[in-house]
Amino acid sequence: MSSSLIDINNLEIAFGGGSVRAVCGVSFSLGQEKLGIVGESGSGKSTVGRAIMRLLPPTAMVSAERMSFRDVDLLKVDERKMMTIRGRRIGLILQDPKYSLNPVMRVGEQIAETYRLHYPKASAKQAYRQTLEMLDAVKIRDVESVARLYPHEISGGMGQRVMIAMMLIAEPEVLIADEPTSALDVTVRLEILALLDELVARRNLGLIFISHDLNLVRNFCDRVLIMYAGRVVEVLEARDLDKARHPYTQGLLASLPSIDDPPARLPILKRDPSWLDSKVLETSR
Numbered sequence: 001m002s003s004s005l006i007d008i009n010n011l012e013i014a015f016g017g018g019s020v021r022a023v024c025g026v027s028f029s030l031g032q033e034k035l036g037i038v039g040e041s042g043s044g045k046s047t048v049g050r051a052i053m054r055l056l057p058p059t060a061m062v063s064a065e066r067m068s069f070r071d072v073d074l075l076k077v078d079e080r081k082m083m084t085i086r087g088r089r090i091g092l093i094l095q096d097p098k099y100s101l102n103p104v105m106r107v108g109e110q111i112a113e114t115y116r117l118h119y120p121k122a123s124a125k126q127a128y129r130q131t132l133e134m135l136d137a138v139k140i141r142d143v144e145s146v147a148r149l150y151p152h153e154i155s156g157g158m159g160q161r162v163m164i165a166m167m168l169i170a171e172p173e174v175l176i177a178d179e180p181t182s183a184l185d186v187t188v189r190l191e192i193l194a195l196l197d198e199l200v201a202r203r204n205l206g207l208i209f210i211s212h213d214l215n216l217v218r219n220f221c222d223r224v225l226i227m228y229a230g231r232v233v234e235v236l237e238a239r240d241l242d243k244a245r246h247p248y249t250q251g252l253l254a255s256l257p258s259i260d261d262p263p264a265r266l267p268i269l270k271r272d273p274s275w276l277d278s279k280v281l282e283t284s285r
């Protein structure tokens with residue numbers, strides 16, 4: 001068995017009876033690391049994440065030479081077994097906690113309910129104690145007061161902390177975070193990133209961090225996968241991004257605005273049809 005948490009080889013995903021090729025020949029593996037997947041809107045990042053969680057609609061046509069989590073074949077596993085993996089061994093964090101929290105239930109009750117779902121033998125008192133502990137683990141102060149609030153009474157950053165707390169209850173091995181900080185302002189974003197960073201390190205998790213923000217990913221992740229039109233065009237250690245060889249990655253880097261040296265005009269990203277057939281450029285680890 002390989003030491004990877006997730007192993008994907010030649011993943012193809014199409015919609016519309018094959019007319020929309022959303023993901024074409026994507027291969028990568030994830031260890032206990034922070035792997036960023038970066039690309040523009042529509043490049044297929046979220047589709048890859050949802051395929052791993054087996055959350056694509058039935059109309060999606062999915063094939064791969066391999067798509068596994070540990071020793072589980074994600075191409076063949078049935079829905080019953082998948083329910084023991086999804087949200088338990090692989091956690092998902094989405095952009096906006098507003099849509100994931102129940103608006104008419106207090107935050108603490110929602111966490112306690114999740115706890116009792118995972119640990120059905122736990123008493124109400126135990127679940128409440130764990131709820132406060134989870135809120136504390138995601139660095140919320142005055143946990144008892146926060147537990148009594150409704151989702152509309154908490155800020156976006158606090159909502160994201162609550163979602164992370166709920167997801168940690170099951171002690172997952174892999175986290176997939178799809179634009180988890182895009183709805184947050186800059187300071188709160190940094191706090192949530194620091195929290196994720198600490199949790200990944202302390203719990204030895206593997207993190208797939210999906211984002212359109214190359215600057216953020218280069219500072220936060222260990223390794224970066226650049227996607228263009230459903231394909232992985234380049235894989236790099238985050239610290240080596242300046243050595244990117246693919247013209248698309250180079251174009252993305254050149255279009256990042258700089259505070260120190262603002263260009264008079266940001267360059268327009270040029271695209272080349274030959275990129276659709278080019279080999280993945282990979283810097284060896």
Ligand SMILES: Nc1ncnc2c1ncn2[C@@H]1O[C@H](COP(=O)(O)OP(=O)(O)OP(=O)(O)O)[C@@H](O)[C@H]1O
Pocket residue numbers: 015016020021022039040041042043044045046047048057212
């Ligand atoms: N359920 C679906 N039915 C049809 N096409 C879909 C479906 N889901 C995704 N697609 C198509 O697959 C392609 C990839 O979409 P995806 O959402 O993965 O891109 P993305 O890189 O995550 O973009 P964004 O950053 O905007 O979320 C797009 O062309 C999209 O329109």
